[in-house]
Amino acid sequence: MRIETISRGEKVTLFVNRKAVTAYRGETVHAALLAAGCRVLRKSKTGAEFRGFLCGMGVCYECLVTINGLAGQRACMRLVEDGMEVRIDEPDL
């Protein structure tokens, strides 16, 4: 949920599982995914449960997504870029 009173960078479009999502320059991929309603990002290692964001500061590695074809990227440590392609395991976007 974006805070309305805060001025934002220019609009960019990223593609999450091929679907276009609007974000703003300066936001992390974490924030952009959350604003698009993606809280569930992947299955845990043994496939036993779903996982999403936890620490938000690059420590826990729970928010691993595929960015521009490179797997295992921490969504919380990357800023959005126009045209960025993000893939998450959870199909219900």
Add this chain to the structure above:
Amino acid sequence: MSRTCDVAIVGAGFAGLAAAGVLARSGLDIRVFDENLHVGGQLLRRPGGTSHVLGGFEFDGIKRSGLRLVAHAARRGVKVRGGTQVLGLFPGNTLLVEGGDGTVSEITARCVLCAAGAREIYLPFKGWTLPGVISTGSAQILIKSSGMLPAKETLVGGLGPLPFVLAREICRHGGKVLAVLDHAGVSDKIWLLRALPRNLRKLLDGAWIMALLTLSGIRVRPRMRILEAKGKTQLESVVAARAAGNGEIISGTEIRYETECLAVGFGFAPNIELPLQAGCAAEHLPERGGWVVRVGNLLETSLENVFAAGEVTGIAGARKSMIEGRIAGLAILERLGCPAPGSPQLLQGLASERRDELRYGAVLNRMCRLSGDWVRRVPEETIICRCEDVRMADIRKALADGFVTPGALRKACRCGLGNCQGRICSPIIRDILAAETRSDPGRISAPSVRPPIKAVRLGALAENEESIIS
């Protein structure tokens, strides 16, 4: 990047920047590395695209000091390499560094300063791995760095000042806080009075936040324990209950909250992985927040020409980090044979300021100390090591089989061997070990750490042909 430098600083928070500011005066070649893209550590996060903190003028005195540190370091030409991970520190003070472009290189420094800060501590409860259960710091970062609330309605819980600060931040930006579930009781806060004479300002700030929360109609519930987070694929509701003074849950006090976000934080753990991997001596000091790097008065570690400053030597907040950064900066100048003018007097003054901050930190750490009563309440199926899906039942079984040290447990059930390398579960496992073997947490050894201390692409390591690691 040139392969040698005079000083390498790991961490561009208050400690690292303060040290860089002192060192920059001398014309030395200084490199500052930080994993984050922004400068200023966790406290000075701000929207990525802009240069100012949320809301324009910064009212918080310590953040203003931090912004001055950033400006000062920039004026003196200190370059911070953001988005850069230090993967290891090897004999001869050679650092293995992964740059923002994903390539790995080495740099050898005459002196190294470890100032990697701290991370949050988590307490496992049933369902804590559900998407929607996040850390208080994570929620703060979303607000400060990306101008985003974690959810429409957030339930906040945990121990220490951060849950309260977060609740206030959420309200300030128009979000709704369902309640603050304080792990501590009202009487636990009496310890704060010990810090009163010297820290009136900090305590007034705390009281001010509490007053604002009350005015906003937010319910603060003392001595609450989170029993379960529920939901199919993500968080839908949370059940919490009140605990008695001995930690036992009082039956009939259960409350259920419908929410898609629970933000929890239970204090901080120092990020001592780099100094531990390098071989620096560590010590367990409860008043400093647990396992910390052992340092002398000039913040020198047990390794020659390796220094440590900030939260890695003890959790006590940004002001102590700033003071220690300055001390380390002056000490390194002396070590390199170019002492700053008036250095002994400056160091004397800083030493006394540091003592005050350590005293304040001791009070906070005392307040945030967790008793192990939660351990026996953790249900068997609860995940303890999130990376490797290791459950409480696996840990209890391994303990019963005689694997009673962190290292043995790691080998027996893989806890701590995943992507985060035990950063999330090792404080939890230490508490479990202490509680289940009825031993003093200080007697449970610090975890062993091996390089690379952060996850890195194997290809990047392989491309660095002359690497010490290969």
